Structure formats: C-alpha cells, structure tokens
Amino acid sequence: MLSELCVKRPVFATMLVMSLVVLGIFSFRDLGVDLFPRADPATVNVRLSLPGASPDEISSSVIEPMEEAISGVAGIDEISARISEGGGNITVRFVLERDLNDAVNDVREKVAGAIKSVPPELLPPVITKVDPDADPVMSLMVSSDGMSLRTLTEVADKQVSRAIQTVNGVGQVTIAGSRAREIHIVVDIEKLNSYGLSIAQVRDAVVAENVEIPGGAVEQGKGQLLLRTLGRIDATEDFNNIVVASKNGTPIRVADVGYAEDSFERPTSSVWFGDKPAVQLDIRRAMGENTVAVIEGVRAKMVSIQRSLPKTVTLTWVRDDSKFIYASVASLEEHLIFGSLFAAVVVMCFIRNFRAVIIAALAIPASIISSFTLMNLMGFTLNNMTLLASRSLSASSSTTRSSCSRTSSATSRRSTARPTRRRSRARARWRWRSWRRRCRWS
DSSP states (O other): OHHHHHHHOHHHHHHHHHHHHHHHHHHHHHOOBOSSOOOOOOEEEEEEEOTTOOHHHHIIIIIHHHHHHHTTSTTEEEEEEEEETTEEEEEEEEOTTSOHHHHHHHHHHHHHHHGGGSOTTOOOOEEEEOOTTOSOSEEEEEEESSSOHHHHHHHIIIIIIHHHTTSTTEEEEEEESOOOEEEEEEEOHHHHHHTTOOHHHHHHHHHHHSOOOEEEEEEETTEEEEEEOOOOOOSGGGGGGOEEEEETTEEEEHHHHEEEEEEEOOOOOOEEETTEEEEEEEEEEOTTOOHHHHHHHHHHHHHHHHHHSOTTEEEEEEEEHHHHHHHHHHHHHHHHHHHHHHHHHHHHHHHOOHHHHHHHHHHHHHHHHHHHHHHHHTTOOBSHHHHHHHHHHHHHHHHHHHHHHHHHHHHHHHHHHHHHHHHHHHHHHHHHHHHHHHHHHO
16 A cells, blocks of 8 residues: 555655654654663662671571561562671562662562561661662773872862762762771770770760760840851861870870871772872763763763863773773664665666665665654664664665565566567568468469
C-alpha cells in the first residue's frame, strides 16, 4: 500500500522522507553520547553498625531480623549479606522492572519497622542506592613544586574539589593521597601515671573544652538576642592550657602531661606524580547522568578553577572516559559510512542499474537520520548498541528499496519489450503475405 502510494505520488514520498530527515537532524542535537545503554537492576544497600559486637551477634540479633523484614518488599530478586566485626551490609537486588526510588522507599519503611526487633545500641541504619557505574569517570592529579603535601591537600579540597562538586551531574569527588590537618595530643605516659590519670580523662577533657553549643536567647522588649558559647579552640597552643583534672586544688593541664602539635592525619594512601607526591581527585557521576555531559561540564569548570589557583599548582588529567567513548562512537560512525558506500557498490555490481544505486545510497543515511527522532522520544543515547541497531535498520530498508527498484526496472523493460515484439511479428506477417502474392503472380 505504501509502496504503491509512493510510486504514484513521488512528490509526496520525497517530502515525507525529507520531513523525517529534518526531524532526525534536530533530534540528533539533543541525544546524549555514552558507551553502553543503562540496563542495570535496582540495587539498595543497608549498612548496619553495632560497635563492639561479634560477627555471630551481628548475624543473629541484627542481620536476621532485618532480612526477614526486607524480604516482604515486592520485586526482590536477590538478598545478600556481608558480616564483619561491629557491623554488616545487606544488599538487596530487584528485578529490572522495579523503579529504584520506589524500591529505596519500600526498604526504608521495612527497616524502620524492624528497628524495635534489634538491640537499642544499634546505630541508625544507612540506606543508600547502589550505582553499578560507580567507577570514576575522570581522575585529576594536583601537584606542586613549592608546596607541602598538607598545604596541597587544603588547596585540592577547598578550591578544586568543592568547585567540581557544583557541576551539574557530578555525584561524588573523592580525594586520595591527602594529608588533612589534625591536632595531635602527645602524652607522656610516665607523667600521666605520676598524676594518677588515664588517657581517657585527657580525651574527655579535650572533647568537653573544644565545643560550641547554643546559649539560648535573651528577650529585650520587642527584640531578641541569640546567645552562643564560643568554646572552639582556634590556636594549637591553646590545647596545652586545657585542664584535665584537679589535685588538691591544683589544676593539671595538658602541658603538664604532654603537649599539642599541629600535624596531619595518619597516612592511609599515597599518590606520586613522577618523582613528587601529589593529591588525586576521583570524579564520579550521579546515578542516571550521561558520562560525556558530566565530563564536558567538569572541563568547562576547570577553566575558572585554574585561574584561581596559585601558579605553582599544576592540574593534570590522568583519566578521561569520554576519549574512549568518542573514539568508539567515531569508529562506529566510520563503519556506517563505509558500509553505505560498499552497499551501493554491491548493488551496482549485481543489479547494474544506476537508479538502484542512487536509491540504495540515499536510503541508508536517510534511515539512520530518521531513527534519531525515535531514539530521542524514547530517551535513548548514542552508544554502540543503538548505532548498531540503526545500521541494521538501514541495511534492511536499503535492501528492500533496491529490490523494489530492481522489480520496477525489470517491469519497465518488459513493458518496453512488448511493443517491440508486436512490431516484429507484424513485419513478419507482412513479409509472408507479400511473398505469397509474388508467388501467385508468377
């Protein structure tokens, strides 16, 4: 029906194809670029902490009641648990049809209802969404020739990391190889024993003195003043003046049993850029965000970040997933172009009809461009799977159109051959009659 309409009305068929191509061109601008489509099941993780509890106690008194409560959620495919000393993790995997946000809300309700069945010392459960694509999409190395690693950590945290977190689509920025600032209280155990004190008393005294709490409000007529106690210690030397205890009316301070030093946290990781220490920032995208769009936004933000940093600080990209994605998509696009050309050549070699060659050469790009409209409406991205599907669709459509053109050309040849045969038969009959007349006259 459609082929007959297109043959009888070629102008209508041309405008129809052109309209689909125009829609595909405008839809192509809105399509995201990624390596593979998202087809991951909804997964929820429940973190449970009970400090000081053994693995057996965690399993019997915490994990089992929680698993029984969570098992009542609809759409669960698998429940697994990992138990360690002082806590455990429950991972709940749902079927593909289950929405992640709804699954998290259902799990949160079940966990809240099961709190009464676990020990009261259990810390508040932490329920998070598990992103299967939680690997970093970008890694940035922050290095300097004239800064210490502690100063470089402050620059990377306060100026670089916090600025990157404001980019749309960035889910998390983690720092590796950092040396964050810490105030250490170094205690002499012999002095501590001579005063009859314990290390717990020193810790409690430091925690009690280094705190800011609200002081209430004072009403003055129609106005109100808010009070705040300024108990936060600003200078390192002030920690030495903290009173730990009193003996016979004499205060015993931190300086009497030790001293305070301005240092950095205990190193748990180390990053080197060449022959000098550095700080590495791993950038992860938020769940459901497009990889290439996030990377492009971070790169645009880095221009303003670089201007605000000291000249001795160097930013170096050590990982960028968008390069591989662009290379993969570009390679697939190249294969599509050569495939279209080779399809036209094959049609020319076997059919030997220039009209069929033109139809096959135009059908493949028109089919691919038109498919972008449907991809945009369904929320798909340009990836290896969708481009291969477009190529298969265009190949099938070009084969159909070339066969139709071959049939039409053969029909036209037969229709033009019929009058020629009729004329040849008429000439043969005329010659036969003329020969018979000559024979009679003779």
